[in-house]
Amino acid sequence: MKGDLSQIINLERYPVTNLASKASERMLTGCHNQIEENGLCLLPNFVTDKFLNEVIDEVKTLANQTYRAEHWRSPFGRDTLKSKINPLKTRASMDSISYDLLGAESKMRQLYESEYFTEFLRKVLKTELLFKCIDPMISCIIAICREGDELGWHYDPNDGVVTLLLQKSLDGGNFEFAPNIRNSEKEVTEEELSVIRNEGENTISISQSAGTLSVFNGFKALHRVTPVGPKQERVVVILSYANTPDYIFSDKIRQSFFGRSN
Template identity: 30%
Template sequence: MDGVGDLIDLDRYPLGERGSKRYDAFIETCRAMHDEQGACNLQGFIRPEAIEKLRHEADTLLPVGYDKVFTRNVYFTDDDPSLPADHPVRQFWTFSSNQVADDQIDDETLIRQIYLWQPLVDFIADVESCATLYPMADEFQALNIIALEEGGGSPWHYDTNAFTVTLLLEAPEGGGDFVYAPDIRTKDNPNYDGVKRVLDGDKSLIRQLPR
């Protein structure tokens, strides 16, 4: 196995065995988790000693990042005054984070090497039932490092891409929970009532990923 593979707990997660019965069974497990929960959470994916190296890389890069503060709604759209004041489209939140853009992360970093590691790319494609995945062409957003300081966070939103892969390098001392509302809308039904319930604090539709 190459250097990147040594960072990952391949005894637990057999990404280097594509085509084997063990790998196929693992993919089916991940797909079932994804279908049932709306997310696939692989705890301990990166070995503890490797996490320290990645965290050090991220800490080294954060000073060149930028503090991002902006206001948005769930849909990344403009306000629509024709709708009722409490409609989800009209609910906006301001939040902040520190972000390192793709073009600020050198090719030599372990973070980028993991991002481009073909067995990982193949694994994600297999779980998502994609024939092929390609690196994103956006020179700023393809790969990001995001740090949330005290009081920072990301409000409710719909991602604009088909799926997102997140690697947690450092858990907060408190808060910072990854919560989501799976299958709350469909292509044909935006389910504004359900979205409004979530925004109003109804936790019955919400799930939380364990760290």
């Protein structure tokens, strides 16, 4: 298994298979410092070039099985406002490949299903309570944002989303977030509203390259991917985790992303 991971993860820089080593300790301290600062940890060149090329090939092979979704949703997960033009609804539009389409040989599946990798994420997030989701469709998806596509401001329904950028868009498609802004399930604050209106003072825009792994708490942070420009699509793998070992997404989420619930 370790041997397999050396083909996938850049183990020299990120010694994920030897978490007790001094090198790992240093690496994890770096991760903790980043999370301390703004709730997000960026790990550039996390995967090997070989892996990146193989997964891009997987995406090409599955190109005719992507599902195009466009929907408007309340960033707060509350269906208070029905109108499509209401600025409090944000737009998500992209083509996605569901987890159940990744074959047994899929390199991406191997990374997501690696126990070393999950354990590494637990150490990054300083929790024992982090488990892969067991959703057959949503646990690990590949999202392709083409010209005009975006993932508008939202919170995630689960604690941990980890992304791996496979291909950067040449313009737009930036990841932006407002850390730790969620403070109540019920009441929407002025601070949250100002983020959605793109007037938020605490919004952070980050730069990711192909091969960057990003770990963040999207349950607590409002976040978005800005509209993608014309030159090159943005391709990202979205890996989902929860604090219980049995998390599956709602039928509504499966329907809205893939037009089917099983």
